[in-house]
Amino acid sequence: MSIKVRLRISYMAMLIVPIILFLIALPIVASFYVKNIDRAYDIKYDGHPLQSTMFKGNPFKDLINKNSLILMGIEKAIEANPNILENTNYLSNLDSKLKLTHSGIVIRKNGNITYSTDFINKTAIKDSLPKFGYGKENEFTHNLMLNNLMISKQHDFYFKDKSIGSIFIITDAGAMLTITKSFFFVYIIVVILIMLLINGLLTYWVSKRIVTPIIALKNASTKIKEGYLDFEVESSANDEIGELYKEFEDMRCRLKESVELQLQYEDNRKELISNISHDLKTPVTAIKGYVEGIRDGVADTPEKMEKYINTIYKKTRDIDKMIDELFLFSKLDLNKLTFDFEKVDIKSYLSDIIDELKFDLEGSNIDMILIDEAKDKTAIVADREKLRRVIINIVQNSVKYMDKENGTIQIILKELGGNVQLEIKDNGPGISKAALSFIFDRFYRADPSRNSRTGGNGLGLAIAKSIIEGHEGEIWAESTVGLGTSIFFIIKKCIKEGSELI
Secondary structure (H helix, E strand, C coil): CCHHHHHHHHHHHHHHHHHHHHHHHHHHHHHHHHHHHHHHHCCEECCEECCCCCCCCCHHHHHHHHHHHHHHHHHHHHHHCCCHHHCHHHHHHHHHHHHCCCEEEEEEECCEEEEECCCCCHHHHHHHCCCCCHHHHCCCCCCCEECCEEEEEEEEEECCCCCEEEEEEEEECHHHHHHHHHHHHHHHHHHHHHHHHHHHHHHHHHHHHHHHHHHHHHHHHHHHHCCCCCCCCCCCCCCHHHHHHHHHHHHHHHHHHHHHHHHHHHHHHHHHHHHHHHHHHHHHHHHHHHHHHHHCCCCCCHHHHHHHHHHHHHHHHHHHHHHHHHHHHHHHHCCCCCCCCEEEEHHHHHHHHHHHHHHHCCCCCEEEEEEECCCCCCEEEECHHHHHHHHHHHHHHHHHHCCCCCEEEEEEEEEECCEEEEEEEECCCCCCHHHHCCCCCCCCCCCCCCCHHHHCCCCHHHHHHHHHHHCCCEEEEEEECCCEEEEEEEEEECCEECCEEC
16 A cells, blocks of 8 residues: 555545544443433432423423423313412422423413512513413424523413413523533533544554654665674565665675675775785796896806896796786776777687697697687677787786696687677686686685786786676686686677678
8 A cells, every 4th residue: 555545545534534433432421411410300200201203302392301291280170270370389399390491480460470480580580581372373382592591481360350360380401501611611521532543543543553654764875884784674565665675785785795796896906006016026036046146156157147037038038918908907907998899800800810820839748729610700899909808818817737648728609699708718627616606706816825927917818707707708618627628708790780890
């Protein structure tokens, strides 16, 4: 569920749920106050609850109903004796009955009030009482309220002397109004509590789904800021927060890889300095020793002098070659070396290189062989000089480790779809599986003593890998201990379209 949908649901719930709870709470609270009004006005008749379903549950109408029953008794008494309302004993009995419902009577004769219950102020209500005949038209209540007094019933009649008369049953509504005010006050409090409860629950639900994950992300970002990256942020949410978690975790992983790579670069830099120092120290120490021998007169014959000078020259040439390779590798590593790509006829190109290598290998009992399995006029897109460096480095590496009396190095040419594959295969000692995956690393030597007689400076294959990758090709090795090693690499073929090469 998306955050947008979740927020819409919370907004709708904030409106609908309180309304439902208000409607449920209203009859519950009202029933409690109805019971209070029933108790306050003792709404029973002759000790028994009213059975009228018409007024059931409505204390106001139950009160009128009770007063109606009392009024019916008065009407019968007036029919029997029109002047009975002038009998003080009868009126006292009526007051006793009506006091149970906080009610009283007012008797009016020819417009003048002749009797009223104690709590009724005759002067205050005289001009507010309904006229003669009004009670016939309005059987139940006139809704007249004056100083908390309510006229609940009116009966008009004639005295024996034909004077018009009216009897009013008036209720003191003060207690009912107090209870009603209390009801509204409590109901408002209930409404506020419901609103607070619903808002609190919805806020908790929203915060749990939105705010809590954001706080977790904030804590995770703090860890990253402090340099701690060995943790995971996970979320099972299928919404925007879940997507944010995935992006954050991806960023953390990339940042961790970047830091680890930076640390690896730093370690490589330290190792580079150490290896360079070691590889330079050996020829420099030899040069220093031979120079001291010449200076001390050890080379006291022309033959010795020539030998010392030739050795010094060879060592300085090795140093110069090492510096060139370091310079080339650093440019390749920093992607600052440009490639001059052109169309190259791979067969004639390989023939020229093999002729050059055969010349260099004269007297070494190592035979160079070209095995051509490609079609005629196969061309590639390559930088001639740098591809030459790749082949020479691989061949020289095979020559250094050759342990057979009659060595063989084969260069096998094949076509693979839109690519050309070269395999440089020797019959040397082979490479163990443990070492095979490291041979293209810079300064790697299978000989841990770093014997420069066999191990070189450890940059040849690393340079070859960088050059092939610069050609957008691949390079890898296969080897069997005791049988030999094969170095493979793939270069794109040249496709001619019009006058341009692709």
